[in-house]
Amino acid sequence: MTESKRPNYIADAWLIIVLAILFGVALAGTQMALGGRIAQNKLNETVGLAHVLVPGAAEGKAEALMIKDQAGRDVRVFKTFDAEGKQIGWLVPASGQGFADKIEVVIGVDTQVTSITGIAVIDQKETPGLGDLITGEPFTSQYRGKSTSAALGVVKTGPGKDNEIIALTGATISSVAVTDIVNQQLAGVREALLAALAAEPKGN
Amino acid sequence: MSSDLTPMERFIRGVIPENPVYRQLLGLCPILAVTNGVATAMTMAGATAFVLICSNLLISSIRGLLKPHLRILVFTLTIATFVTIVDKALAAYLYSMSKALGPYIPLIIVNCLIIARCEMCASKSSLPHAFMDGLGNAVGFALALLSISTVRELLGAGTWFGIQILPQSAWPGWGVLVLPPGAFLTLGILLAIVEWYSKRKKTSAPETSTSTEASAA
Amino acid sequence: MDTFITLLLLVVSWALINNVLLHYFVGACPFLGVSKRVGTAFGMGMAVTFVMTIASMLSWIFTYFILRPHAPVPQWVWELSGGAGDAPFDLTVLSYLLYIFVIAASVQFVEMYVRKNFPSLYKAFGVFLPLITTNCAILFICLEISKRLQDPLKLMPIYEALTMAVAAGFGFAIAITLMAGIREELELCDVPKPLRGAGIALIVAGIMAMAFMGFAGVESGLERALSQFR
Numbered sequence: 001m002t003e004s005k006r007p008n009y010i011a012d013a014w015l016i017i018v019l020a021i022l023f024g025v026a027l028a029g030t031q032m033a034l035g036g037r038i039a040q041n042k043l044n045e046t047v048g049l050a051h052v053l054v055p056g057a058a059e060g061k062a063e064a065l066m067i068k069d070q071a072g073r074d075v076r077v078f079k080t081f082d083a084e085g086k087q088i089g090w091l092v093p094a095s096g097q098g099f100a101d102k103i104e105v106v107i108g109v110d111t112q113v114t115s116i117t118g119i120a121v122i123d124q125k126e127t128p129g130l131g132d133l134i135t136g137e138p139f140t141s142q143y144r145g146k147s148t149s150a151a152l153g154v155v156k157t158g159p160g161k162d163n164e165i166i167a168l169t170g171a172t173i174s175s176v177a178v179t180d181i182v183n184q185q186l187a188g189v190r191e192a193l194l195a196a197l198a199a200e201p202k203g204n
Numbered sequence: 205m206s207s208d209l210t211p212m213e214r215f216i217r218g219v220i221p222e223n224p225v226y227r228q229l230l231g232l233c234p235i236l237a238v239t240n241g242v243a244t245a246m247t248m249a250g251a252t253a254f255v256l257i258c259s260n261l262l263i264s265s266i267r268g269l270l271k272p273h274l275r276i277l278v279f280t281l282t283i284a285t286f287v288t289i290v291d292k293a294l295a296a297y298l299y300s301m302s303k304a305l306g307p308y309i310p311l312i313i314v315n316c317l318i319i320a321r322c323e324m325c326a327s328k329s330s331l332p333h334a335f336m337d338g339l340g341n342a343v344g345f346a347l348a349l350l351s352i353s354t355v356r357e358l359l360g361a362g363t364w365f366g367i368q369i370l371p372q373s374a375w376p377g378w379g380v381l382v383l384p385p386g387a388f389l390t391l392g393i394l395l396a397i398v399e400w401y402s403k404r405k406k407t408s409a410p411e412t413s414t415s416t417e418a419s420a421a
Numbered sequence: 422m423d424t425f426i427t428l429l430l431l432v433v434s435w436a437l438i439n440n441v442l443l444h445y446f447v448g449a450c451p452f453l454g455v456s457k458r459v460g461t462a463f464g465m466g467m468a469v470t471f472v473m474t475i476a477s478m479l480s481w482i483f484t485y486f487i488l489r490p491h492a493p494v495p496q497w498v499w500e501l502s503g504g505a506g507d508a509p510f511d512l513t514v515l516s517y518l519l520y521i522f523v524i525a526a527s528v529q530f531v532e533m534y535v536r537k538n539f540p541s542l543y544k545a546f547g548v549f550l551p552l553i554t555t556n557c558a559i560l561f562i563c564l565e566i567s568k569r570l571q572d573p574l575k576l577m578p579i580y581e582a583l584t585m586a587v588a589a590g591f592g593f594a595i596a597i598t599l600m601a602g603i604r605e606e607l608e609l610c611d612v613p614k615p616l617r618g619a620g621i622a623l624i625v626a627g628i629m630a631m632a633f634m635g636f637a638g639v640e641s642g643l644e645r646a647l648s649q650f651r
Contacts, residue, residue, distance in 0.1 A: 015269050016277060023285040023518070030289050031514040034296040041299040074574045097430075099638050101439065123303075127637070128240070129361075129379040173638055229453065229619055233557045236446035280525065284518045292514065307445075307564045310517050314557045316450055384444050385630035392616070392623030400615035 045122055046093055046106050050080040053108025053118035054089035058082060062091060067196055069188035077189065080108070087111055090193055094185035098177040101125040103134070105181050109148065111197065113190050119143045119182060124174075131174035139168055139175070143182065148190065151183040211336035214325070218340025224317045225348035226398045231317035235348060236387040237308050242365045245353035246346070247301045251294065251309055253342035255286045256318050257335065263326040264334030270327055279322045280313070287312045317345060355390050356381045426647045428584045434640050435588035441558045442596040443630040448558035452597055453622050455549065462601030466594025468549040470587065473559050475527045477586035480520050480563040481570070481579050488516045489570045513571070520563040528554050558593055562586050599629065 044060070051059040057080040069075050078091040089111055095104045104123035109116055121135045133139055142165050146152060150163050154176045158166040167175035209217070224230045231252070238248045259282045263270075270278060291309045294302040302309065312318065321341055326334040357363055360381030362370035380386050441447050448469070455465045487494045490511050499508035532550040536543045553559060566585065569577035577585075603625050612621050 012271055012274060015266070015271070016274060016281065019266075019278060019281055023281060024515075026285060027288055027514050027518075030292050031511070034292045035511070035514075037296040038292065038299075041295065045299075076574065097641050097644055099641055127379075128382045129377065173641055177641060229450075232449035232453070233447050236449055277525075280521050281518070284521050288514060288517050291517070307561055307568075310564055311447065311557050311560060313517060313521055314555045314560050316555055319555065380631070383630075383634065384446070385627040385634065387446065388623045388627030388630055392620045392627060395623065396613070396615040396620040399620065403615065 046091060047078060049106055049108070049120050049122075050078070050091060053091060053106060053120060054080045054110070055117055056082050056088055065196060067189060067192040069185075069192060071188060073188075075185075075189055075192075077193065089117055092185055092189055092193075094181050095123075096177060096181035096184065098124055099126050099131050099171070099173045103174075103177055103181060105178060105185075107143075107182055107185060109186065109193075113148055113186070113193050115148055116143050116146045116182070116186075119178075121178065126171065126174045130168070131171040133168050133171060134174050134178050139178075142166065148186050151187070152179050154179050209333075211332045214333055215336040215340035215343075218337060218342075219344045219347065223344040223348060224320075224341050225345060226395060228320075230320055231315045231345060232391075233311060234308050234315065235352060236384075236391060238305055239349060239353035239356050239387060239390075240360070240382045241304075242350065242353045242357050244301065244304050245349040247294070247298065248305060248308065249342070249346035249349045251287075251290045251305075252312055252315065252318070252345055253339075254290050255283060255312055256321060256342050256345075257338040258286045259283050259318060259322055260326040260334040260338035261331060263322045264329060264331050267327050267329075275323075275327060276319075279319055279327075283318055283322075284313050317341065352387075352390055352394060355394070356386055360386060422650055424580075426644075426650065427581065429647070430640055430644055431581060431584045432588040433636075433643060435585050436592040436595065437633065437636040438640055440592040440596055440633055441561060441589050442593055443626070443633045445561060447561040448556050448593055451549075451552060451556060452600065452626070453619055455552075456597050456600040456622070457604055459598060459601045459605060461549075462597045463594065465549045466590075466597045468553060469556060469558060469593050470590025472524070472528055472531055472550070472553050473562055473590040473593075474583065474586050475531060476520075476524045476559050477562050477566055477582060478579070479523045479527060481566050481577075481582045483519055483523065484516065484567045484570045485576070485579070488512045488519065488567070489573075491573050516567055520560055520567070524559050524563070525554050558589070562589050596629065596633075600626065603629075 047062040048060055050057045050062050062078040062080050065077050065079060067075055067077055076093065079087050080089045080091060082088045090109050090113070092107045092109060093104070094107055095102055097103070102123070103121060103126070106120050106122055107116060108118040119140050121140065124132060124134060126132045126134060143152075146163060146165075153161075153164045154167050154172070155161075155164050156167050156172060165175065165179050218224070222228065225232070225235055234248050234252070238244045259279070262282050263279065266278075287310060290312075291302070294305070294309060321338060325337040329337070354364065358369060359378050362368060362372060362375045362377050378386075381390060435441075439445065442449065442452055451465055451469075456462045484492075486492055490513060491507065492512070495510060495512055496508045499510075528550055532543075535550075562585070566577065566582045569575070569582075600622070604622060607621060607625070616624070
């Protein structure tokens with residue numbers, strides 16, 4: 001952009017340098033003032049669901065834990081506790097390809113990873129009015145209480161069997177996608193969760 | 205742009221006669237992308253207004269120091285800083301909104317509307333002028349966002365600001381309007397209506413201002 | 422094979438399904454402004470692809486090494502200055518400033534380089550280069566790449582970012598060229614007066630977006646079909 005001769009660079013640019021310093025200070029101030037809050041908001045997206053997805057869990061109380069799934073990938077999971085501070089379940093974030101874009105899910109399971117206590121879809125871009133109903137109540141509550149011993153299946157019309165999810169009308173692919181995400185993630189982290197549990201000094 | 209306008213005239217010009225969206229087709233990206241709900245559209249309008257007014261004020265107050273060949277750089281720097289501030293503020297206080305708007309908040313940086321106002325008005329006029337110009341254009345932009353998002357949300361989902369207006373049983377909900385194609389269709393039809401209306405007015409009062417044709421970015 | 426499938430899915434996703442123009446609406450200004458002739462529209466599309474590739478590579482490098490949380494360079498500086506443990510600062514706040522500079526600089530360099538070494542190419546799309554600085558599509562891709570570098574557990578490798586940028590550029594080129602083709606034909610039509618110009622262009626774009634919506638689901642279907650090769 002500069003077409004002036006070399007010696008004028010500094011003289012020309014002093015305003016920009018002063019502005020850059022001012023703006024840098026302003027941004028650093030913003031970051032310092034708001035950074036903590038933003039990080040908290042991001043964490044709350046998952047941890048804030050503790051009492052919703054794991055019945056009996058204390059609100060907003062969770063402890064992050066890094067584990068490795070079967071494929072050797074790092075996964076961050078959260079322990080949830082009841083009011084006395086005893087662990088009563090896990091929150092397992094998961095994501096996968098949906099009909100339109102990535103779907104992000106948080107899965108709540110009990111401490112021994114025997115059954116799903118609830119799921120929530122926290123991010124998706126499925127078709128409005130059809131696929132985006134996967135975030136809503138009648139769909140997600142189907143997962144509550146399902147056993148994790150076998151993979152969940154999807155049927156188009158109910159009533160499904162014990163380990164079957166009834167797909168949303170007009171959004172079979174989205175329904176299957178959510179179910180696959182849940183199946184894969186639980187199969188992947190199950191052993192690691194139990195191992196983490198066994199490694200704990202208190203036992204339980 | 206003549207400089208003999210009073211601040212009030214500048215304000216009014218930005219709102220209707222030179223509406224940034226309907227008249228100058230500036231800032232189409234947010235106009236199309238965030239208008240599937242009135243709430244997201246109004247958040248976008250607020251964020252854009254903040255950036256527009258702040259950068260107009262800052263540019264106007266340093267206009268005497270601007271070197272012609274470096275001015276675009278200064279504009280961009282200023283806009284990017286204010287956008288970062290507004291982006292962080294949204295993430296801190298309106299997290300769900302910030303998530304819904306996603307990349308479109310940072311994309312305010314390349315919104316042609318703001319850089320056009322900095323270039324055409326703020327870098328040449330005094331603080332009150334620049335402020336009123338920014339305010340006027342922000343209001344004009346907000347009006348455009350409001351009109352398009354109202355049409356899309358009301359006809360598409362039967363709601364307005366998330367409140368059910370058209371009864372679910374009676375209104376099928378034109379789903380396509382909340383989807384991407386609906387954005388283009390709605391804006392196209394609204395543009396045609398505005399054009400038709402102003403043409404009709406022009407035949408009765410021949411000397412009103414001329415409309416600007418579609419122009420490149 | 423796994424990598425290949427990932428890249429293929431990225432191409433399909435960014436060129437067709439999540440077309441930057443028809444799905445994300447970024448770059449709508451040139452889409453309406455420079456889509457009256459097929460030749461110029463194609464030139465614009467290629468120029469965007471070119472700059473997008475370069476800018477996204479640069480921003481990947483900056484983001485990966487400097488701007489993302491837990492990036493190596495700030496950590497190294499922190500340790501060098503005697504700090505222990507993780508660096509306490511996070512430079513993400515500077516990313517927007519940096520991206521816009523990267524874009525402006527790469528446009529400038531591409532323009533100079535092409536003008537000097539490929540005069541014929543410069544004639545074909547050089548005029549569009551300055552316009553591209555304010556093209557939202559480029560910044561959008563930089564932001565999308567940066568989003569995929571925020572979580573230290575899921576970092577997007579550079580070749581995936583490259584594929585994504587090229588595919589998104591082609592997506593833009595496809596959309597704008599198709600649009601220009603339709604608009605050339607439209608000139609022979611009797612369009613209602615108020616719709617002439619931007620109005621009809623937007624409606625055509627709406628119908629095109631509807632057609633492109635037909636691609637939705639191709640990605641998940643393709644992934645399912647290819648999963649046996651993983």
